[in-house]
Amino acid sequence: MRALPHTAGLAVGGADALPAHPEAPPLQLFQEDMFEGIARLPDGSVDLIVADPPYGLGKDYGNDSDLLSGQAYLDWSERWMDAVVPKLAPKGTLYLFCTWQYSPELFVMLKRRLTMINEIIWDRRVPSMGGTTRKYSSVHDNIGFFARARDYYFDLDPVRIPYDPETKKARSRPRFEGKKWLEVGYNPKDLWSISRIHRQDPERANHPTQKPLEIVERMVLSSCPRGGLVLDPFAGSGTTAVACLRHGRRFVGYEINPEYVQVACARVSAAALAMPAIEPDATPTLAAANDDASPASRPHLIP
Numbered sequence: 001m002r003a004l005p006h007t008a009g010l011a012v013g014g015a016d017a018l019p020a021h022p023e024a025p026p027l028q029l030f031q032e033d034m035f036e037g038i039a040r041l042p043d044g045s046v047d048l049i050v051a052d053p054p055y056g057l058g059k060d061y062g063n064d065s066d067l068l069s070g071q072a073y074l075d076w077s078e079r080w081m082d083a084v085v086p087k088l089a090p091k092g093t094l095y096l097f098c099t100w101q102y103s104p105e106l107f108v109m110l111k112r113r114l115t116m117i118n119e120i121i122w123d124r125r126v127p128s129m130g131g132t133t134r135k136y137s138s139v140h141d142n143i144g145f146f147a148r149a150r151d152y153y154f155d156l157d158p159v160r161i162p163y164d165p166e167t168k169k170a171r172s173r174p175r176f177e178g179k180k181w182l183e184v185g186y187n188p189k190d191l192w193s194i195s196r197i198h199r200q201d202p203e204r205a206n207h208p209t210q211k212p213l214e215i216v217e218r219m220v221l222s223s224c225p226r227g228g229l230v231l232d233p234f235a236g237s238g239t240t241a242v243a244c245l246r247h248g249r250r251f252v253g254y255e256i257n258p259e260y261v262q263v264a265c266a267r268v269s270a271a272a273l274a275m276p277a278i279e280p281d282a283t284p285t286l287a288a289a290n291d292d293a294s295p296a297s298r299p300h301l302i303p
């Protein structure tokens, strides 16, 4: 491993270790096609997969990755599922972001490989602004939640939603006193109303389909133990890496567009700086490796 430069006070660099190797950096992003990189990730090593692939709707990611449609898109989807599902640990889980156009087929494919636990509807809180008059306006994404086994890891407490003081007061009758659910908050439901990242949002990075941190943090907190490993095969602007950094989970991701890799590195650096003091030795880094290198052997430094 060579000396690493500092970006915004944070050491950013690569590792000469295999992904998820015990000596690998806690946050690793590989600038390469996930189909090529993922083979080096050991089977059964991942606690949580957050999969946000191209939706098959023709978005411009600076490459041709979202130009497939119909059966070609579904065939490609089966290929990435076959590549990532074996990486799950026995208690591991997977979230898949998609939309109604392909969710029925994608969920059936995953149900053949895993157990379906939930369909979560992400209400993007799109304002009402006219639009099509030939159908209902679509304002949600579909998120499938799948587990490898029935005894999958799931910790609800860190993602409970606190009751507002008014509701708490209304529940102040003696029969509610000391109730854990009143103190720790309620169980999130399968409808998540969280605003999409609009252009003026301070969280906004230079990526066309960046997901809100709040959503990915909920997944990471509930579905990956502290110190566990999260895999994001389609890392984009690095939302999952930031969530892992903020909550002490390890991260392995893949992204083919080098510009998004840089965006992700910058976001992780900024998030690390915004965090309360961390022990110097524990300073997390997002290590990035480029596609002309074997990430196992040739670290690549992001300027």
Ligand SMILES: C[S@@+](CC[C@H](N)C(=O)[O-])C[C@H]1O[C@@H](n2cnc3c(N)ncnc32)[C@H](O)[C@@H]1O
Residues within 6 Å of the ligand: 032, 033, 034, 035, 052, 053, 054, 055, 061, 063, 065, 207, 209, 210, 211, 212, 233, 234, 235, 236, 237, 238, 239, 240, 254, 255, 256, 257, 260
């Ligand atoms: C929907 S976006 C992910 C957005 C991400 N969740 C975020 O919050 O920024 C999908 C990403 O997958 C990347 N991608 C597409 N095909 C890929 C592949 N075979 N290997 C790695 N990355 C890929 C695209 O460049 C794009 O950035």
